[in-house]
Amino acid sequence: MPYTLTTPLFYVNDKPHLGSTYTTIACDALARFNRYQGHDVIFITGVDEHGQKIERSAEAKNISPQQHCDEVSQVYQELWANWSMSHDRFVRTSSEIHTNIVNSFFDRINDSGDIYMGRQQGWYCIGCEEYKDVDPNLKEHKCELHQKVLEWKDEENLFFRLSRFQTQIESLINREDFIFPESRRNEIKNFVKQGLRDFSISRVNLKWGIPVPGYSEHTFYVWFDALVGYLTALFLSHTSTSLDNLGKLGWPASVHMVGKDILRFHAVYWPAMLLSAGLPIPNKLFGHGFLTREGQKMGKSLGNIIDPAELISTYGSDPIRWYLLRDIKFGSDGDFQKERLVNIVNNDLANIIGNLLNRTLSMSRKWFDNGIPLINISNIKSHILASVAEESIKSAITNYSKISFHEAAESILNLASASNIYLNESQPWKVIRTDDIQKVSEDIYCVLESTRIIGILLAPIVPELSSKIMQQLSYQFNNSNWTLDLNWGLLVPGNKLPEPQPILNKLD
Ligand SMILES: [Zn+2]
Structure with a gap:
């Protein structure tokens, strides 16, 4: 059974930001870890390309929506390559195959009797692509997230009978092994407790979307089509497009990794859609936190957005990967601090691990x-x-299995610190002057062996640094299965070692 994990499909209204990079780094570490556990991993990422917001972004640039999507999608793919992301699939929702999958998916829930025509009235945020509950006493309604005035919409839409799944969704989210971390589970429970309402899955007067078969005026609501994108990804390297084959292609997903803001779509709407379509529900959802910058919310208007492309050219990919996964408890909100980044990277990677290896x-x-x-x-x-x-x-x-990267990092650092202490206490530079060559040989060998283990355990988080450590130790990393690489005593006695090189240049 493959281990399928997904990032969200990122919305291409704008170029990638630090948030989408953070999610993808975490997924990449998890994907790498699972490959080393011998699992057949399918790591899915991609872009979500439809909707009014995209249509308007393209209009503003005076290009077609497709052209806009092609450009932004390209930026994502280049950026992910620079960050050493090891995804197996990159799915685009403007692709032809996606249209086919969405249509078959729709047919299934339509056949289940869960689609009806209704009237949707309400205040809509284009930024969120979502209807908002508003205070009727106010004259003007704004989206709290986007600080934009909401638009009044009154249209005929197709609806999905979400309300029919109340009991099933309740028992799903009550499961202790479905939504992580636990604090997020409670947010979803409270939302579901209020009673699930049917939601509209189509839009009229929106050209940039997938046409709903049989309803010429309608295109699919962007969220409906985006979620189905996870299924499309599994068909990318296959000729068949029959949903009956999903089980063989790696569905259900083992983990959907999402930001906490879109957890509701994945914990409630998506499982209900899958139930209606007669398809299995993902095994696990992980809703991680948001990043602030030096204690402040990041935003265009605040002018403090961190550009991941700039970040990587200043610091390199591994230092940022290490800082984000080691310093921030995965699942909670975190604060990006430049000084802390520099200190942590220099201390952990250059001083503790780098010096141990070097000396x-x-x-x-x-x-x-x-x-x-x-x-x-x-x-x-x-x-x-x-x-x-x-x-x-x-x-x-x-800790890796629990998706607790900061604790996994700590476990690795413990071995490095213990090895440094061992060297300081056993003082081989003194013993070498006596005749106990055997003791010195064994001690040095064991410290080298510790650094080899450290290098291997680091591989999911900092892959480039890990392979540098392996090179320095003249060790051929098996790279496929940790059970082969993590035995004690695999360095070959007598093998030549190259001239020591710093594995990381200190940041300033
Ligand atoms: Zn909004």
Whole structure:
């Protein structure tokens, strides 16, 4: 059974921001971790391209919506390549195959009797692509999120009978293994408790959308079509487009990773749509928090938006990946702070891990003929660092599995700190002057072996740094399955080591 995980399909009204990058970095780390666990991973990302907001963005630029989408989609794909994202699929909702999948999906829920024509009246935010509840006493209604005046809409729309799924959705979200973290589960529970209302799935007078089969004036509501995009992604490398085959292609998703603002669509609307279509529901939803910048909300109007492309050219991808996943408790809101970023990266990656590797390599080369000490592997199986490493491996794997990156990072750092302390206390530079070469050989070998384990455990979060560590240790990383790489004592005694290089230049 494949492990399918998804980022949201990002809305292309504008170029990528730090939020979409953050989600995708987290998914990438999770995808890499699961590949190392031997799972057959399908990592899906992509873009959501329809809707009024896109139509208007294109209009403002005097280009066609398709052209606008092509441009922004290209920016996403280039950016993800620069961030070392390892996605397997990049889905676009303006693609022809997506139209086919949406149509078959619609047919299914239509056949289930869950579609009807109704009248939709209300105050609409184009920014959110959502109707808003308003205070009837006010003269002017604004979207709290966008601070834009809402538009009054009164149109005939097709509706989906969400209300019919009240009981099923309630029992779904009451499950303890569906919505993470738990605090978000409660938000959704409160929303569902108020009673689910049918929602409109089509729009009239909107050209930039997928036409609803059989209703010539209507195009699909952008959220309806975007959610189905997860299914489309699974068909990208197949000739069949029959939804009956989804089970073979990797559905249901193991995890949908989403920002907390769109959790409701994934926890309530999407499962109900799938139930109606007779398709399995995703196994797990993870709603992560938002990032602020130096304590302030990021926004265009505040002029403090962080451009991920700029970020990567200033600091490089691994330092930012490390900072975001190690410093912010995944699931909670986090604050992006430049000074903290620099301090954390320098301290963890350059000082603790980088120095450990560097000084041990230097000693090993100096004393052991430019190579790894010649030792008898059976002698180091019960070395104190072997048991420390075993603990770190166990706890890193547990934490990665829980999607708790900051705790996984901590487990790795523990091994690095313990190894540094071990070196300081065992003082091989003194012992080498006595005749106990065997002790020095074994100690140096074990510290090198610890750094190898550290490098492997780091791979999901900082893939480039990890492979630099492997190169320095002359270790051929198996790269497919951790059970092969995480045994103690895999460095080959006597192998030559290259000249030590810093694995990371300190940031300033
Ligand atoms: Zn809004």
